[in-house]
Amino acid sequence: xxxxxxxxxxxxxxxxxxxxxxxxxxxxxxxxxxxxxxxxxxxxxxxxxxxxxxxxxxxxxxxxxxxxxxxxxxxxxxxxxxxxxxxxxxxxxxxxxxxxxxxxxxxxxxxx
Amino acid sequence: xxxxxxxxxxxxxxxxxxxxxxxxxxxxxxxxxxxxxxxxxxxxxxxxxxxxxxxxxxxxxxxxxxxxxxxxxxxxxxxxxxxxxxxxxxxxxxxxxxxxxxxxxxxxxxxxxx
Numbered sequence: 163x164x165x166x167x168x169x170x171x172x173x174x175x176x177x178x179x180x181x182x183x184x185x186x187x188x189x190x191x192x193x194x195x196x197x198x199x200x201x202x203x204x205x206x207x208x209x210x211x212x213x214x215x216x217x218x219x220x221x222x223x224x225x226x227x228x229x230x231x232x233x234x235x236x237x238x239x240x241x242x243x244x245x246x247x248x249x250x251x252x253x254x255x256x257x258x259x260x261x262x263x264x265x266x267x268x269x270x271x272x273x274x
Numbered sequence: 275x276x277x278x279x280x281x282x283x284x285x286x287x288x289x290x291x292x293x294x295x296x297x298x299x300x301x302x303x304x305x306x307x308x309x310x311x312x313x314x315x316x317x318x319x320x321x322x323x324x325x326x327x328x329x330x331x332x333x334x335x336x337x338x339x340x341x342x343x344x345x346x347x348x349x350x351x352x353x354x355x356x357x358x359x360x361x362x363x364x365x366x367x368x369x370x371x372x373x374x375x376x377x378x379x380x381x382x383x384x385x386x387x388x
Contacts, residue, residue, distance in 0.1 A: 166316070194373040205278070205364050205379025206317070251317065255373045260305065261330060262377070264317040 165189055166254050168265025175272050181239035183268045185252035188233065192254040196262070197226065197237050200249045209250070210237070242272045276300055278380035280365050286386045287355065295350040295383045297365030303378070305371045306348040308340060311362040311382065323348060324371045355387045 167186045175181045185195075196211035212219045212226040212235065219226045225238040239246055252265040278299045287293050299306065308320040322330035323342040337359075339351040348365055362382040368375040 203381060205366070205381050207379065208376050258372050258374070260368055260371045260373045260375060260377065261319060261322065262317075262373075263319075266314065266316045 165263045166252060166265045168252050168268060170268060171266070172269045173271070175239075175242045175270065177242065177244060177272055177274050179242050179272075181242045181246065181270055181272070182236060183250050183252070183270070184234065184236045185254075185265050186232075186234045187254050189254070189256060190233070191256040192263075193258065194255045195226070195228065195235050196253050197224075198251040198253065198264075200251065200267075206251060239270075242270075244272045244274055246270060247272050278365055278367055278378050280363075280380040280383050282383060283381065284384045284386075286388060287352070288388055289355060289357070291355075292351070292353040294352065295363055295365075295385075297348040297350075297380055299346055299348075299365075299367035299378070299380075301367060301378060303367040303369050304345050305368045305375070306342060306345070307366040307368075307377065308348065308350055309364040309366065309379075311364055313361075317364070320350075322371065329371065352385075355385075357387050360385055360387045 197209045198206035199209045200206040210221050210224050212228050223240045228235045250268045253262040255262050281296045305324045310318045319332050320334045321340045326342050341349040364382045365380045366377040368377045
């Protein structure tokens with residue numbers, strides 16, 4: 163049973179465009195929603211995270227939008243750059259505990 | 275060395291072999307984690323240790339045996355593995371086990387079981 167569903171599986175965006183990755187969850191007890199970025203040969207690294215008491219969080223070109231009623235959250239990458247080409251994972255955890263449930267990942271390619 | 279290091283980076287082993295994966299964190303953290311990353315599947319949490327004590331075993335088969343001798347080192351002992359165990363094994367650490375603490379991942383060990 164996949165508790166966090168991520169889409170699309172892969173995404174191609176032109177340089178300067180907006181990349182949008184979506185995640186949906188089932189467990190309303192989740193209280194922490196991070197996004198991780200993984201480059202080939204590297205481990206995932208935390209990019210940005212949100213808690214359900216806010217609907218949006220922005221850090222530089224990266225924004226998380228959170229819709230609690232729809233049980234969905236998304237990552238927006240503005241002005242996408244070739245250096246953003248990586249695999250992105252959404253995740254969720256509950257109870258204030260660091261047991262992360264990950265989505266399946268989205269492979270983003272930003273073409274010059 | 276800084277951050278989280280893992281050795282070896284690549285490992286090929288037969289189904290009857292015994293091998294160990296090593297993880298070391300240089301961040302002064304108290305919690306350490308093992309994850310399995312298979313192709314086209316979500317990262318799966320395997321084990322969690324906090325202050326050297328195992329706090330989570332995510333129904334992992336006994337052919338995977340973790341060991342945490344201190345807060346800086348984490349091992350994953352492998353024996354009689356199956357080909358489906360081939361994957362990238364990632365280690366992570368965090369200051370604590372609350373989700374207000376960021377998890378820092380190592381680069382992983384690419385394991386191939388033949």
